[in-house]
Amino acid sequence: MSVSLVIVSHSTQLADGVVELAGQMTRGAVSIIAAGGSADGSLGTSMEKVLAALQQVSGPDGTLVLLDLGSAVMATEMAIEALSPDEQQRTLISSAPLVEGAVVAAVEAAAGSTLQEVAEAAASAHQMPKVRT
Amino acid sequence: MSITKADLLRWLEQSAQVLHDNRDYLTQLDSAIGDADHGVNMDRGFQAVKAKLAGLADADIGTILKTVGTTLVSTVGGASGPLYGTAFLRAGIATTGKSELQTGDFVAMLEAAVEGVKARGKAQTGEKTMIDALSPALAAARQAQQAQLDLPHVLQRCSAAAEEGMKSTIPMLATKGRASYLGERSINHQDPGATSSWLLLKTLSGLYAAS
Numbered sequence: 001m002s003v004s005l006v007i008v009s010h011s012t013q014l015a016d017g018v019v020e021l022a023g024q025m026t027r028g029a030v031s032i033i034a035a036g037g038s039a040d041g042s043l044g045t046s047m048e049k050v051l052a053a054l055q056q057v058s059g060p061d062g063t064l065v066l067l068d069l070g071s072a073v074m075a076t077e078m079a080i081e082a083l084s085p086d087e088q089q090r091t092l093i094s095s096a097p098l099v100e101g102a103v104v105a106a107v108e109a110a111a112g113s114t115l116q117e118v119a120e121a122a123a124s125a126h127q128m129p130k131v132r133t
Numbered sequence: 134m135s136i137t138k139a140d141l142l143r144w145l146e147q148s149a150q151v152l153h154d155n156r157d158y159l160t161q162l163d164s165a166i167g168d169a170d171h172g173v174n175m176d177r178g179f180q181a182v183k184a185k186l187a188g189l190a191d192a193d194i195g196t197i198l199k200t201v202g203t204t205l206v207s208t209v210g211g212a213s214g215p216l217y218g219t220a221f222l223r224a225g226i227a228t229t230g231k232s233e234l235q236t237g238d239f240v241a242m243l244e245a246a247v248e249g250v251k252a253r254g255k256a257q258t259g260e261k262t263m264i265d266a267l268s269p270a271l272a273a274a275r276q277a278q279q280a281q282l283d284l285p286h287v288l289q290r291c292s293a294a295a296e297e298g299m300k301s302t303i304p305m306l307a308t309k310g311r312a313s314y315l316g317e318r319s320i321n322h323q324d325p326g327a328t329s330s331w332l333l334l335k336t337l338s339g340l341y342a343a344s
Contacts, residue, residue, distance in 0.1 A: 038210025039210065044209070045210055045214075046210060071212035077215075078215055
């Protein structure tokens, strides 16, 4: 059992791609699923898709949600509001950049860290240098 | 005079038409400072709402509005889904069990809707959003109610304030939503969300002849 991740994006392809990339770091040890795109698969977000994803990965160790842009937060918040109080307590939304945050969170979750620790690790992901000058 | 259930259903039906007719206009506004989907989103959402109206003929106003809210949430993938969805859901909660709305009920309903949008989007006035039309509209409705104007005049003042608010977004800098990514380039463009908010209120006001 470990912290699970839900990847929310306006793009189904982007969400699936991030799941693929983050999953590569954990080789199935962590539940990471995508909730990307509108209900009909076009660009956008769907509160129902996010809710279904949250319910699918729901577990005692909690869930961290990573997302791309602002309105994804609103759809995700509405989904979380639909969960039971207990599940709400175990669900956090990350402000981390989507890709880097997901990869860092996956590694941390695979190491058995708590939800708080996974969230903190993801939050610092933006500091990881990319291009060295 | 009151807003009857039949009036409400007619408003929603007419709004669907208005949003359909203004689809390209809203899209054009949203192309300038957004992701160019506001017109499509509002049209899609309200076509879905329109399809449900016949089945709501026997429902109370609260149920009608809540159904509009959930329909918008599930059919609109942009920010308008959660924002208008929450507005209508809160409006529905405020009008539970009612079969008509007196002026006071309308103001309470609009208040609940605006509070919902503010809580959901975490915006306030001056950030170039739908709040810039809705907040002044609510203030005008309250003032008109306190001045004991009749319902048609309350709605007229409300709609006029929404229009002014919508226009006031033109010089604003966007600090919310996709437009905020444009920074200063968002200035000199009218906000699409404020525009659709005005269209909805104008349509409601248009149901009643105010002399």
